[in-house]
Amino acid sequence: MVQILGNTLENKKKVYIALTKIYGLNKYQTLFLCNKLNIGKDCKVKDLNQNYFVKLIKLIEQNNLIVExxxxxxxxxxxxxxxxxxxxxxxxxxxxxxxxx
Structure with a gap:
């Protein structure tokens, strides 16, 4: 399990679906973030390493998304x-x- 912005993401879920657990991110925004990071729709949370999550947080800050x-x-x-x-x-x-x- 991965913890990002105070939320625990389940390993077995797809990344774009698991990211919707973060308050303020919807499915469209998570797909946009995944496309920017070149993460496919079929990629699961357990397949990603820590660098992707650091890049994800930076991308959220760059796009001025208000979350949590x-x-x-x-x-x-x-x-x-x-x-x-x-x-x-x-x-x-x-x-x-x-x-x-």
Whole structure:
């Protein structure tokens, strides 16, 4: 098993499918990253060495993809901004949290 950006990728899965476990990456983006790194669709996680994963992280940073904690933080700050300006969507978030109590 390989750990990348805080997620454990299973060895038996294909690379482009296993990378979708990373929060913020969808199938299209993972296929794009695999094509950039010349990783075939049939390649499995266990077939790759550590250099590919280092290149993968660098490629994510180069393409300015927001993933994991940064994306969660941005999402949270957007919701708090909606709540602060008291727009309809922000009010709905407030009502949702009040109903949970």
């Amino acid at each position: 904690n940064n994306l969660r933080q941005k999402y949270r700050s957007d919701i708090t901004n909606l709540i602060n300006i008291k727009c309809y969507r922000g009010i709905r978030h407030i009502q949702k949290t009040l109903n949970r109590r």
